[in-house]
Amino acid sequence: MQRRDLFRVLAAAGLGQLTSAHGATPRLEADPFQLGVASGSPTASSVVLWTRLMPLNPLNNPWARETLDVRWELAADPGFAQVLRAGTVQALPLLAHSVHVELQGLPADTHFFYRFLIGDATSPVGRTRTLPTADQAVDRLRLGLASCQRLGNGLFGAYTRLIEDGVDLIAFVGDYIYESGAWPTAALPRGLTPASDLGGYRLHHETHKLEPTLQAAHAAVPWLVTWDDHEVVNDYAGAPLQGLSSGDARRRAAAYQAYYEHMPLPLSALRRGLAGLTQTGDELRLYGRQAWGRLAQLHLLDCRQYRSAPACTGLRGLVAPDDCAGLQRPDRTLLGSEQEAWLLDGLADTERPWQLMLQTTMVAPRRIPFGGGHRVWIDGWDGYPASRQRLLERLQAQRTPGAVFLGGDLHENWATEIRQPDGKPVATEFVGAGITMKSFFPRMTPDILAANPHARYADGSACGYALIDVTPQRLRCDFRVVDSLATNTPAVRTAASFTVEAGQPRLVKT
Ligand SMILES: [Fe+2]
Structure with a gap:
């Protein structure tokens, strides 16, 4: 500095x-x-x-x-x-x-x-x-996709195997800590009290950073980091700060400061210094894009900080769309208007075969069967359908080749084809399992998969990460799952693999 x-x-x-x-x-x-x-x-x-x-x-x-x-x-x-x-x-x-x-x-x-x-x-x-220069011919990229590491749930041994897989970069797409704390467990003998102030958020980050496997993963390769809600507080929407009490704003600023202190971020991320963190629009800037030579564009997105408030409330965030007034309102946004415009402009890049969008939750619709009808989970993109539709229309209008969303948050592995309402596929998506967070309802996953024909794979039975291999001809995703959270050296296996051919937004099971 x-x-x-x-x-x-x-x-x-x-x-x-x-x-x-x-x-x-x-x-x-x-x-x-x-x-x-x-x-x-x-x-x-x-x-x-x-x-x-x-x-x-x-x-x-x-x-x-x-x-x-x-x-x-x-x-x-x-x-x-x-x-x-x-x-x-x-x-x-x-x-x-x-x-x-x-x-x-x-x-x-x-x-x-x-x-x-x-x-x-x-x-x-x-x-x-x-990174390679933007105009450099590059024939491969291997990316590790990680998310959702709750230390109280178990050890971060997945990172031991992720490093052995020889990745060029690790993309961490949210829930680096869980602010709600944890009771004492074998992996976290002293437990963690909930974080609500600067000292509390620092303690959570310190506790995680003491883990040897996480340290080894940070020391092995550079990381691209974005966050979800639990770096601050469950299911929060960052944009309408004017709707927060001064206590909420102070809490958010404390969480953002602790995040900056513990991540390899440039000082320019603090747009107006620390004081800016309490003010609307003077944020901790995480989103940005980098080219991996002429092979891929990496768009790192912030899906939390600028989002509109939830359209309605529901039990555990699940709502029947028809019962949620305002869900479809076109002015509601997941990315915030500035980031959304920035992303749409960036997707005009049709030079490279791949546009990889590193984001936090799942972009594809996910209908959850419920009492003869269905519900959607409004903390993800299903809570911001107009925002998603603008993105899909731009991808279709520009014929953006190789648009692939890479996300987390569900604590399950998912592979989907993202389609326009007329059924035309415009992108593919891979969501990786949590490092230690497990699916909340793993036994429901097969029913949810069956209710979403655009989804080709879903499994919530294990923790792990996704390995994304990119070449000019195809992109491959290996869902890597570990057999134990009780050891720093778990066995790992590939639960499923899919490829996407360049220019063809369809999944091929391998
Ligand atoms: Fe999570």
Whole structure:
């Protein structure tokens, strides 16, 4: 973080007095890098390196109010014999001593190793990479799709297998923490109290980041991150902040700040510093797009922060569409008008064979049989049908080739063809299972699948992740499921695989 940028954040937060002019090197009684390292938000010329200094006992932190100087190194080899770049960055108490190093001007399509140092302590070594340039011919991309990690449910051993699958990037599409906390379990012996303020959200992120499997996954490859509701509060709609009490706005700002502190995001994500997080439209910017050479465009979407309020309420978010006044209103939006326009413009790219939309829930309609009729779950895209329809019409009108939605949230594996009302398929979709979150009603899944003929596969019996392999000719999804949440080294198997041929928005079971 550059000094002038730091001061911009601090000025916006009104907390400039908390920092000293120069950082310090404290007496470190134990490893301050116990939360590991991470990298993310990669482009063809840049990447963000992350760590956070934390004492062994956060309740007795001798450097709690000190700004610390942290050295970073980027190298071509894991032994750091050939250090390519190095520098010093300040870790601020205001940001929980998190460190975000934004490297610019890097060569494209290149792997690097990185680490942090303070005093006698050295962090674990991370491995990262830059993306291919937008005009580069590339013949493959392997993406790991992960979501929904509730530590109280079990261990994150799925990441052990995900790394072994040799992915280029991990896309995390929501529910990195679960704010409602957890009773003590084998995976989380001390449990977690619900989070509602900055200290609480930080504690949730810290607790997750202490998991060795999650640390290893962050250290292995850069991540693209977006969020869903549980990074803040269940089923919230972020946009109409004016409808929130000041307490709600403070809670949201605390959750957003803790998220920034623990993710490899650039400082520019804080559009107006920390103070902006409490104001409508001055958000934590997560959405963005990057090309993977001439092969694919990756559109990372934020489906939570700008969405319209729910059209109605129902038992567990399930409503009969005819009973939900306003559900079809055209002004209701899942992405917010600005992000929606940005996405629709971006889909004009017909140069590349694949447009991958990394988003949070399931885009395809999902009719849930209920008492002789059906209901829909309005916290997902089914709660915003006009917003979805605008997106599908644009895909059809532009003949966008290779539109594929990749999501999570259901805690089930789903493969669907997304069709226009006249039955014409315009996109395909894969939704991956949760890392540890299980399906709420796995025995209902076959009935729900049968009620949705555009869906080809649904299974809620296991946790895991999806592996997405992309070539110029086809895209393949392997639903990878683990056999246990009680170990960091579970067995993994492929529960089902589908391919999509370039230019053909249809699923082929393999
Ligand atoms: Fe979830």
